[in-house]
Amino acid sequence: MLARTVGVVCAASLLTLALMGCQGSSDPPDDGANPSSPRPLRSPSGYGAVFLAVDECSSRGRTSFNEVPCSSERAVAKVVARYEGLPSNGPACPGTTDFVLHISENRPSSDENGDGAVAQGYACMRNLEAPHPGDAGGGGGPRTIVGDCVYSAGQGQVRETECDGSGERAPQYRVTKAVGTRSACPPSTSLYVTLGGAEPVGCAVRI
Template sequence: MSARVGPTARTALVAVAAVTVLAALLTGCRGPAGAPAGDARSAPGRAAGHGAPFLAVGACSSFGTVSSTEVPCAGERAAARVVARHDGAVTGGPPCPPTTDFVLRISAQRPAHDPGDEDGEDGEDGDGAIPQGYACMRNLEPPHPGDPGAGGGPRTIPGDCLYDSGRGQVRETACDGSGRRAPRYRITEATTSRRACPASTVLYVQLAGDRPVGCARRAR
């Protein structure tokens, strides 16, 4: 996550970013802007036709080094819960809730046609197909990198901290100093325009949602 610094005010164009699966989730590192945390695939032999879409809101997933699968929330493999689910690509799609910990990209899947099943009731799209989409995930237990100031997650929100990464750019880091870089700025609030930011603002951060301007001041 990077930003440019303007000539009259430090202007951060901070884009959506995401942690990578497992390792980055635990360390608070972040991936390229707009990158999903990983892939989610339906488990082999997953029963279809039970009415619930794959990774619907409230469902749970496991963690995997390559891909995650849907698992029962009460099971020992459950690691995170779906807090929002959208069809389509992550880029340009609706933003995840502010405290989302990571994002799972759901690849489109279409099973082989079964001539013996013609009732149209055997899958997420009525034919067993799973459309392309993404799921916004929240860990069942800490850590929660998407929390304000935690230094991770796919959203930049009020309470998050930033540091200068060089060449007029900034990146997010943990506000408590536990990250690899010490915080230099902290986003205090989100507004609809720069004019609405308080006088103490030294950095403007581009956010997702209906309040796209983050007002940041020097971290203390």
Template sequence: MEKRRVGAVLRVLLPVAAALTLTACRHPVGTPSTPATGSGDGSAPSGYGVEFLGPADCSSRGEAFREVSCGSEKAAARVLARHTGAPSAGPPCPPTTDFVLHISRGGPSPGDPGGQPRGYACMRNLESPHPGDPGQGGGPLTVVGDCVHGFREGEVRETACDGSGRRPPEFEITSAVARRALCPDTTDLYVRLGGDRPVGCARRM
């Protein structure tokens, strides 16, 4: 099982002050795989649902993510949604997702291509912090209310709006629209978000 890091690199669509024409989608930054407890085919341990970490199930936190009762003191996060296949080809996670667990057959590590991805679980912590909430600087999605800083030419990375992240915020995404022409005149930066309103209108802070 692999947990996706909360931060992600986003492509800038077109800064107002510079003519950039990058159109590639955002690229999440991964972390080393974490093995899951359960059978090698991704089924749940005895006593739980037929699907390992299905919707509304809970997991523990530590060296390995295990499915536990949501009433257990070991429960740390709840499954908001569970999908098969890869996130790049499947439905997006809910906006309140804090992190994504990639559930694989046998839980392969990045250097071991033997396991094939079985799906992914969109997770939310049972208690704070919630990096997926607007302005908190993390989560697999970038939404209205999030802040970003310059990363590489034509790219930005999400960071906490209150300045508590590794890098201070430079722009705040104030709205999301279907196309750039619908952004306010005060927009300083356009960021690709995805979804049915794929353009983020951001203002310099």
């Protein structure tokens, strides 16, 4: 029987605009509490006002993602949260995020009205159609949530895999509960998994 150890889950989705497959979780800071903290980016006037703002959509190419109207046949994913700054210092994406785009800063040398400037940040994306790897049991996404399954990857680490067994690796444990401390897990817990956020400990049972 495996010892109860904290596993570090990394859902590695190899997608680009410097896509991040792993993301730490933290609670959003209070507005104004820290001038350097990332802030949500929203588009006040709809498509195009802010690059990949909340509720805007993107297409997917071989090496890049482009903003397109959500009504476009090229649209494949929607922004569910958008923050400025580095993800390591910012709020975590929603639990059912399918993938995360890391957006590099772009400030053209010649820009008359400033519309071409894009601040560094990250967009939490949700596919418009299935599959949704960020859903519970989906085997991916930037966060591990209750209902996800994992397998032992060695050296005290675990990785997500599909709960239905359709992935490359068979599931060994399922996260059944998120709690604040290990002591709050039920006696049936076989493995502790790091989730982050307000309830950072995942209680997982062998399946």
